[in-house]
Amino acid sequence: MDEIRPVRRRARPATDAAGFPAVTAPGARDVPELDAALVTCRACPRLVAWREEVARVKRRAFRDWEYWARPVPGFGPLDAPLAIVGLAPAAHGGNRTGRIFTGDPSGDALYSALYDVGLASQPVATHRGDGLELYGVRITVPVHCAPPDNKPTTGERDTCRPWLARELELLRPTLRAVVVLGGFAWQALLPVLAQAGWERPRPRPSFGHGAEASIADPATGHALHLVGGYHPSQRNMSTRTLTPAMLRDVLRRGADLAGLRDRPGPQ
Template sequence: MMPDRGRADPASRRGPAPPGAGWPGDLADASTPVAAAPAAARVLAASAVDCGALDARISVCRACPRLVSWREEVAVLRRASFADQPYWGRPVPSFGPADARILVVGLAPAAHGGNRTGRIFTGDRSGDWLFASLHRVGLAALATSVAAGDGQWLRATRIAAAVRCAPPVNRPTTRERDTCRPWLVRELALVRPSLRVVVVLGGFAWTALWPALGEAGYAGPPRRVPFGHDVQVKLPGGMTVIGCYHPSQQNTFTGRLTEVMLDTVFGSAASLAEVG
């Protein structure tokens, strides 16, 4: 039996959406196994037969108590501007085709973005920048991503995260990062036949990616490469990893990351992946 994912709350304030509650793209149902501890996450990730099964299992994971408590609290209390909206309040799975040639790896869902909408980088300003850039270079159907089911789709591109739950103050712990790693490891293994480029958004995701690549069977570079914007690392076998500043407000408001800089990274990714 599936454990209760909600929290007792007044009828006027619904809690996190249970699997199969009508959210567009929700692949989980009452039969989806739940990882209630780190060891279970490793087993369930490794045994996922395809990206659909993986996404379903990610979306009901409960392996990190602090993150479970926070994401569900946010889904109940809500931000005033979204008070009339139901919140997803669960881990946010990846978005994009299973045969992607480009994988984008971010840090974690935003408390009132992906944790609200149920889709990664959707409904927040970081997502506004990301999807606008993907659209400009021909990798996204729409320039905006406001809600699951809004018609957005990605061309040969899949978006994932190092940590799948919204963390307090956008800062997951290293333990939470490591607990979540098996989901990324399995995803990297499943998309390997088609994958040509990984774009990594920010230093946290950069640090999380390298051990995940190794566990997924990819050969790494001969020495550690520090994170930097537009740093490109060619791996044995031909795949390329590209670093990119995260499209956070801290970076976009200050000009550290511009539209041109973001478009240059994704343009390079599309060219290297031969998505024309």
């Protein structure tokens, strides 16, 4: 647990003000500024109560940890041509470690696959400061706080939407493809892209593992390619609804569409 820095709770900031994050997120000038505002967000009372209760009670295996217990920002380079969009932080994963898909079984599967296809520097992610780097890919989520039972409400999803919309807008100059993990993320992402300025596809593309869609971007003239993939949840992996090979396949496809070619990986 070296290099974990507990973040001290502040008195409730102005994030309780009406319109946060809808007013705050669009004004961020860059991704670091966006992330700095995001981690102070208290806009969804149910999620705030849950993330902090989980951090107070803890899981026995992590009783010595100082949980992050805040919204979890995206992770990866700010000029990434490929994005991965998941669901939300895990209660004892990202909510504990402060980094998305880090310290939980879903993250174990995802980072192992990213390493196998040459998009990560190591196959494991345990904590911030563990040396992990991502190559050409940034990971983010439509809901930045851990939800009870891994199920955000539609209201919580919509309240959180401005964070993802602004993040993708800031990534826009280099962003060429998005791998979307799970049906929730697929349904959440399409209105986010419309809010950020991409054209809304007609008809609405359906989610499926390996599903693809191309969305026009009037601002850059470049199409944004979406690739659907099943979420690497513990249930999906244990039932083999999703296998490591299937996960590598959608990541490779996203990397190809993003222009990240000639990456090493299993044949």
